[in-house]
Amino acid sequence: MLNIMGEAAVKAKYIIEQLSTEEKNKILSFVADKLIEDTESILAANEKDMEAGRKKGMSQGLLDRLLLTRERIQSMADGIRQVVSLSDPIGEVMESWQQPNGMKLEKRRVPLGVIGIIYEARPNVTADAFALAFKTGNVVILKGGSDALFSNAAITASIRGSLEQCMISPDAIQLIEDTDRKVTEEFMRLNQYIDVLIPRGGAGLISMVVNNSTIPVIETGTGNCHIYVDKEADLSMAASIVVNAKTQRIGVCNACESLLVHEDIKEAFLPYLKEELDKVHSVELRGDDKVINLIPQAVPATEEDYYKEYLDYILSVKIVKDTEEAVNHINQYHTKHSDAVVTENKDTAEYFLNRVDSACCYWNVSTRFTDGFEFGFGAEIGISTQKLHARGPMGLKELTTYKYIIMGNGQIR
Amino acid sequence: MLNIMGEAAVKAKYIIEQLSTEEKNKILSFVADKLIEDTESILAANEKDMEAGRKKGMSQGLLDRLLLTRERIQSMADGIRQVVSLSDPIGEVMESWQQPNGMKLEKRRVPLGVIGIIYEARPNVTADAFALAFKTGNVVILKGGSDALFSNAAITASIRGSLEQCMISPDAIQLIEDTDRKVTEEFMRLNQYIDVLIPRGGAGLISMVVNNSTIPVIETGTGNCHIYVDKEADLSMAASIVVNAKTQRIGVCNACESLLVHEDIKEAFLPYLKEELDKVHSVELRGDDKVINLIPQAVPATEEDYYKEYLDYILSVKIVKDTEEAVNHINQYHTKHSDAVVTENKDTAEYFLNRVDSACCYWNVSTRFTDGFEFGFGAEIGISTQKLHARGPMGLKELTTYKYIIMGNGQIR
Secondary structure, eight states, rough: HHHHHHHHHHHHHHTTTTOOHHHHHHHHHHHHHHHHHHHHHHHHHHHHHHHHHHHHHHHHHHHHHHOOOHHHHHHHHHHHHHHHHHHOOOEEEEEEOOOOSSSSSEEEEEEEEEEEEEOOOOHHHHHHHHHHHHHHHHHEEEEEOGGGHHHHHHHHHHHHHHHTHHHHHTTGGOOOOOOOOHHHHHTOOOOOTEEEEEEOOOOOOHHHHHHHHHSOOOBBOOOOOOEEEESOOHHHHHHHHHHHHHHHHHTTTEEEEEEEEEEGGGHHHHHHHHHHHHHHHOOOOEEHHHHHOOOTTTOOOOOGGOOOOOOSSEEEEEEEEOOOOOOOOOHHHSSSSSEEEOOOOHHHHHHHHHHHHSEEEEEEOOOGGOOOOOOOOOOOSEOOOOSSSSSSSEOGGEEEEEEEEEEEEEOOO | OOOHHHHHHHEEEEEEEHHHHHHHHHHHHHHHHHHHHHHHHHHHHHHHHHHHHHTTOOOHHHHHHHHHHHHHHHHHHHHHHHHHHSSSOOOOOOEEEOTTTOOOEEEEEEEHHHHHEEEEOOOHHHHHHHHHHHTOOOEEEOOGGGGGGHHHHHHHHHHHHHHHTTOOGGGEEEEOOOOOOHHHHHTTTTTTTOSSEESSOOHHHHHHHHHOOOOOOOOOOOOOEEEEEOTTTHHHHHHHHHHHHHHHHSTTTTTTEEEEGGGGHHHHHHHHHHHHHHHHOOOOEEHHHHHHHOOOOOOOGGGGGGGGOSSSSEEEEESSSSSSHHHHHHHHHOOSEEEEEEEEEEHHHHHHHHHHHOEEEEEEOOGGGTTTTTOOSSSSSSSSSSSSSSSEEEOOOGGEEEEEEEEEEOOOO
């Protein structure tokens, strides 16, 4: 079955990649309108998933992720319309030059081709991933979480219906509906048809894909983000940044999970930070003896704590003797996602920014800004924590590759 | 053992990535001089490999690949000196902008980090890969073919000696000397330490790495390259390009393996091409009945033939009815490496260049130019046939990634 889907995707790819920006935009607008029209059938399908979820005893948080409402379908459509308004990177001549033998070379931006996406319970990813991929001339094969199967199928059916009405191959989006684990394994080995695989979800899903896929993967997501408060920090700014990065939204990969504090300011900073945190939300601090001496409510941190992405109102804390120790600690424990330094000293900042091996290195800014929209990309397909191809927030450009066009008049070697 | 090497590599990486261009160049020049100085010991080690190879009954071709001479060591050193003369891409600010909230963003080019390289019997890859990686601030862990173990170890020892004399961590280059298959398997799963794995060798090695590595891989190499001779081709140019791409060097990935000829010119072109080929070297043509009717010496081609990278004086030939059929055939059978069209018609050329899904698409130029040096990159670490990260010839830039530096004055969300 997957081979048939793979072949259909490749066939569709050769059509979609040739569409003009105008054609792609028209189709995407049509898809957005049709999703609104199909609201009732999508809500009915979602209710089936919700009912199964409730029966299964799914947590309130997961049920909320799964839930679609009229407003959420509206915002799905709005998301697609926003993608329409973004500029299309395809066709850009990235570089061009001539060699001494007279041949002219052009490095031209082209679609990746067929993108596989494996995701969890959020049905909005279905429309979202399709729109970003389609805008960049790519086709998608989706494997969503089984809990959202009816919802994903209804959204996919709506989009495929739109494509057909636009006289375009509906196979620009295909959903794998078979929930057998073996099918997912087979999917991750479809190198013949799929150019890139992008997992979107929790750490478990991502490591499963990294460990089993033979298709090139863009690893996304896990963020054990650090903030280092230097001895020369503006302490009020530092507290405001830590409070924001820890509490503004706890379940996201760019939230702060670990705090490093320079020894010289620990007395001045930690009790003050605790006060500021308490004003917003109670946060459990986990640290060593030095931390507990200053914050009696803190609990002892284990080695494991420093590796953890809590996604909760918990923060690991460590006192360091200098910026070098802070940098070494971060490079040991982080996930190469986002790390920040708070300092008024430019040299200290540069030392930190140069040496911390993360996709996003911040100076006097909250780590919460690691996001395609906050970076001004106008879209986001995920946040890459690997070094190949794309790093940090991935927008439309990161869904493209390039080809070389070489033109001459009979050059031989 | 591999964990210890991995840790050593990561430790070295944080030092090497901070070196200035000047420091890296000085060290590389020193390494080149030292290789010449160590000629005797490298030749002695190579003789051990050669003797084992002869005893084993290695083919003349493989023995020649393995052989080191005074001249070859000299050219290894010259290769390193050439890398010294190339400009260093590290530190380049690729983009910079400011967001409405006042934070400034910079996309800065940085090293990949730790690069793993798995290669076969050519000992010169050892020095070559080190030089390219080091120039771009990367460290390498090498796993060479067991047939070249003594040679690779001697070259590595020479380079490590140079690094020590320059007071730089010798772990910028490490060679895995254990030839156990299990060690290679473990190597391909060292995600904790290695950022990218690059296989260099034949199709078997590459697919072994793609299928077993959990580390991001850059797939290189296999080239089933096509030339399509259109009905509006300059036939003399077409013959010259085919002869060059097929016979100038047969064992390389950018050699032509398959020829497509427009029906309307088959009588005018094929017998003439045969004549031109015969002047240079006898080439076995494999084709369908139409081809055999025109070239009595041709033999029947099987479906398998059209998928084959011969690396030999063999060429598969097919008659097509138009450019569309040519493009579809190529997209079905090629390896996404290099494919060429020969035509005087600009529209035909553009149709071909836009639709053929290869790293390098040629118009009136031999496919043999797919090469980092021929493209003017001044170096080449391999030719990527995947779409993630890099496509086509990879030079120094392709051994880099980027990080975002975000600077502000207390921005929070």
